[in-house]
Amino acid sequence: MTTVDPNFTDAEAREARKERLFTRINAADKWFQVLGLSWATPVLKAAAGDNPKAQVKEIWRLLVVPLIAIAIFLSLWATLAPRVQTSLGAVPGPAEVWVEAVNLHEDAGAKAEKREKFEAMVAKRNDKLIADGRADEVKNVAYTGAPSYYQQIWTSIKTVFFGFLLATVVAVPLGIMAGLSPTANAAINPLVQIFKPVSPLAWLPIVTMIVSAVYATNDGMFSKSFLISAITVTLCSLWPTLINTGLGVASIDKDLVNVSKVLKMNTWTKITKLVLPSALPLIFTGLRLSLGVGWMVLIAAEMLAQNPGLGKFVWDEFQNGSSSSLAKIMVAVLTVGIIGFLLDRVMFALQSLFTFSNNR
DSSP states (O other), X not given: OOOOOHHHHHHHHHHHHHHHHHHHHXXXXXXXXXXXXXXXXXXXXXXXXXXXXXXXXXXXXXXXXHHHHHHHHHHHHHHHGGGOEETTEEOOOHHHHHXXXXXXXXXXXXXXXXXXXXXXXXXHHHHHHXXXXXXXXXXXXXXXXXXXXXHHHHHHHHXXXXXXXXXXXXXXXHHHHHHHOHHHHHHHHHHHHHHTTOOHHHHHHHHHHHHHHHOOOSSSSSOHHHHHHHHHXXXXXXXXXXXXXXXXXXXXXXXXXHHHHHTTOOHHHHIIIIIHHHHHHHHHHHHHHHHHHHHHHHHHHHHHHTOTTHHHHHHHHHHHOOTTHHHXXXXXXXXXXXXXXXXXXXHHHHHHHHOOOOOO
């Protein structure tokens, strides 16, 4: 009768647990990449005992080096900023910008509380009118106070997504047409080359006049300033999606195209079953570029259209000219950068869900 060495069994169990742990870490790595947290994988692997020396090198490259770069940037900013004098005083350093960020947060809380009190007062008044049998005098009075910083951020995000969706609806079908038909490509390509380099500052007056002529009312679902900003974003951001969609469709394996002919697929089936799945990686690349361009264009569009978003916030602070204005503008600049990064991560997450692309 043979006996099982208990120590050997425990070692096997430990190895099995370690393998399962590494498998989970490798599975999570994909989402760490999506979230911009690629450094988390070597940290977890090192903690689990997977070749700590090699993992330390990865931690140094993915986490420590970026942190050092940020620290150097902040140090240079803090050192050099006070030496630059403007009409509003010295350029604010990181500490002053942080103080204004906290002030904007507190101001947003105060404005939200003020709005809640106003709405509660209106609701109380209407309830009293109804109780007194004067329901015909009930009015829903809109709050007209200045929007908070967070409301302005939300307005900008809504605007860019509305413009981005319009651009996608226009660009993807045109890109598919250009990719499938050399004749359509010959017709579309000159227009792309002419209009792609046009600045949003050139589009804005044209869009403003057209929207003002066509959208004559301010009582519709969208305000004029919102539509002007969103359409300007659309006109500037649709080109990357159009170009990449056309390229993705045109580069489909010719054997697949021949198979579709043999199977006598109709156009709709060919596009949905063959063209789109094959072209999705490049389409998503175009979508990520378009969203980035749209977010970059948005600030200028909101400034000039006076849409109450981050662009108008920057313009109002510039016009305000107070001692804290420059620091608030820098808060807005950093906000734009952080949100731009998050929007790209959202698009990359969608790309990871629907394609096999490894683009980062």
